[in-house]
Amino acid sequence: MKGERHRPEGRVLTDPRSARRIRQVTDHPSIHHHPFFFVPAYDQAGKRLVFVSHRSGAPQIFFEDRTSGELVQVTDRSDLAEWSIYPSPDGRYVYFTAGTGAWRVNLDDFAETQLADFGSVEMREKGMVGAAMGTTALSACGRWWAIPVKAGNLSRFIVIDTQEKISRVILERDTIGHPQFCPDDSNLILYAGPLTDRVWCVDRDGGNNRRVYRREDDQQWVTHEVWLPGQRAIAFVDWPRGMRLIDIDTGQAEWLHRFPAWHAAPDRDGRRFVCDTNFPDRGLHVIKVGGEPMFIGASEATSEGAHWAGPFPYNNGPVAVEARQHTHPHPRFSPDGTRVVFTSDRSGHAQIYEVELEGGAA
Numbered sequence: 001m002k003g004e005r006h007r008p009e010g011r012v013l014t015d016p017r018s019a020r021r022i023r024q025v026t027d028h029p030s031i032h033h034h035p036f037f038f039v040p041a042y043d044q045a046g047k048r049l050v051f052v053s054h055r056s057g058a059p060q061i062f063f064e065d066r067t068s069g070e071l072v073q074v075t076d077r078s079d080l081a082e083w084s085i086y087p088s089p090d091g092r093y094v095y096f097t098a099g100t101g102a103w104r105v106n107l108d109d110f111a112e113t114q115l116a117d118f119g120s121v122e123m124r125e126k127g128m129v130g131a132a133m134g135t136t137a138l139s140a141c142g143r144w145w146a147i148p149v150k151a152g153n154l155s156r157f158i159v160i161d162t163q164e165k166i167s168r169v170i171l172e173r174d175t176i177g178h179p180q181f182c183p184d185d186s187n188l189i190l191y192a193g194p195l196t197d198r199v200w201c202v203d204r205d206g207g208n209n210r211r212v213y214r215r216e217d218d219q220q221w222v223t224h225e226v227w228l229p230g231q232r233a234i235a236f237v238d239w240p241r242g243m244r245l246i247d248i249d250t251g252q253a254e255w256l257h258r259f260p261a262w263h264a265a266p267d268r269d270g271r272r273f274v275c276d277t278n279f280p281d282r283g284l285h286v287i288k289v290g291g292e293p294m295f296i297g298a299s300e301a302t303s304e305g306a307h308w309a310g311p312f313p314y315n316n317g318p319v320a321v322e323a324r325q326h327t328h329p330h331p332r333f334s335p336d337g338t339r340v341v342f343t344s345d346r347s348g349h350a351q352i353y354e355v356e357l358e359g360g361a362a
Contacts (some may be wrong), residue, residue: 043091131177170206
């Protein structure tokens, strides 16, 4: 029920290899996950940890009250798009899509406000990965919210002014996925195009739509792109060979490292990445920009997606894959950089965990 407060479920574990403390946040025998790896799970002040829980029988927005440890149910809906959620930096709201509408919910009184109605549309592409997830993007200032909407043969890129509650279509094209506002420029949006041509940018008004990086050949697997704070640059995974960094003004690309990072998110200063790994699962690692990877703990997640074990599979079009996203760790730094939140189904149900970065073996 909306507004219901559940007792704290946290318990402390110790990673046997790194000796770091790992706190299990949720314990109900149902699916839980935090937002996608490039979406913040906490407000900037660190007062709430936002996540999705299926404990009521359908995905709902919850948060952990960091003062009391209680788990608070925020929504009570049958149509929540669970990977669309985006907490506002000031901690007041969580933005989300549900049905064919765009909404935000107040985390103090749980009042929901509809900001847009997209009409009769599919909303998302079919599948479990990429644009099919339905991720959205909120600007660092909290005013602008970008949502890809699948409508027939087109994807419409819609930007909502959250103050004026006005929306407009800024771009239409074949596919638009994983939007992300530049953390240093709210007029600039990164998005993923087709799987064979991923890295694109567009201005918030729809102008200057351009490809930022072109694949070297049809075997290169470009994926999991993310802004690097403090620079006009985009990092992406060149799976499984490592990570590269693109200067969006010059187009110059350089290797960040040759470690097989899978989902990799930077800290707020752009000095470190945290990543999970797969095929093989080597655990969670922190990698300083220009430094070597440091193991911080095992996720023990099942990390579904057998396609990740082979060569790039999408040259001839989309491929149906079994890759339930709540089985992936998707690690993300806390705002103060002292913790990493991740999801793991190690217990048989996907739960939320935090690994502490202060103390423990390096």
